[in-house]
Amino acid sequence: MSSYNERLEWEYQDYLKQRYEEQQAAGYDGVRKIVCGGCGRVFYTTIYTKKYCHSYWCGNQANNRRQREYRQIHRQDLVCQCCGEKFTPKRAGxxxxxxxxxxxxxxxxxxxxxSAQNEHLDKRNVSTK
Ligand SMILES: [Zn+2]
Ligand SMILES: [Zn+2]
Structure with missing residues (x-):
């Protein structure tokens, strides 16, 4: 969606950095300094919704990591239905x-x-006697 702007901003990082610093001094924020949620690189952007230096690669990377963490958390939370111990399942479900x-x-x-069935049978046996 914003890949054109993204490419453009990569070429103007120095310029954006300069503008960011000017704006910080002036106390307002049109340019934002961001640490990429995917690769951890610092970059400057004017795109409001931007979280990653490269929305495709780093966005994916961050998503994958989130999913992995999510899965790990869920794994740790499982409790054995038989003995009640917490355990790490080797497969889902x-x-x-x-x-x-x-x-x-x-x-x-x-x-x-x-035994429930036997009980039932026993009762029937008793009643027929
Ligand atoms: Zn990145
Ligand atoms: Zn168990």
Missing amino acids: ARYCSNACRQKDYRKRVTDAA
């Missing part, structure tokens, strides 16, 4: 800290279901 827990929980469910 994991609910157990280990195969052992997964199997244990599965067996527990099966046993619960079976």
Whole structure:
């Protein structure tokens, strides 16, 4: 969208820097000094929405990093459905800290279901007697 302005501004960094410094002295800010959110480079811009020195490459880089961080945070937050321990899942949608827990929980469910059924049968047996 602003790639033309972006290219233009790259050619005028020295000029923008100079203007920025003049404006700082005058106490107003048409030119902004920005640390790129993607590569960390300092640059000067008059584009209001600009966050990255290169909106495509550095914007992508920053997005990827954010996504990675987001995923990491979510990974750390998972709690095993079986033993209640926090764990780092190896894949999305994991609910157990280990195969052992997964199997244990599965067996527990099966046993619960079976015993619930047995109880039901027992009651019926009792009532028919
Ligand atoms: Zn950058
Ligand atoms: Zn577990």
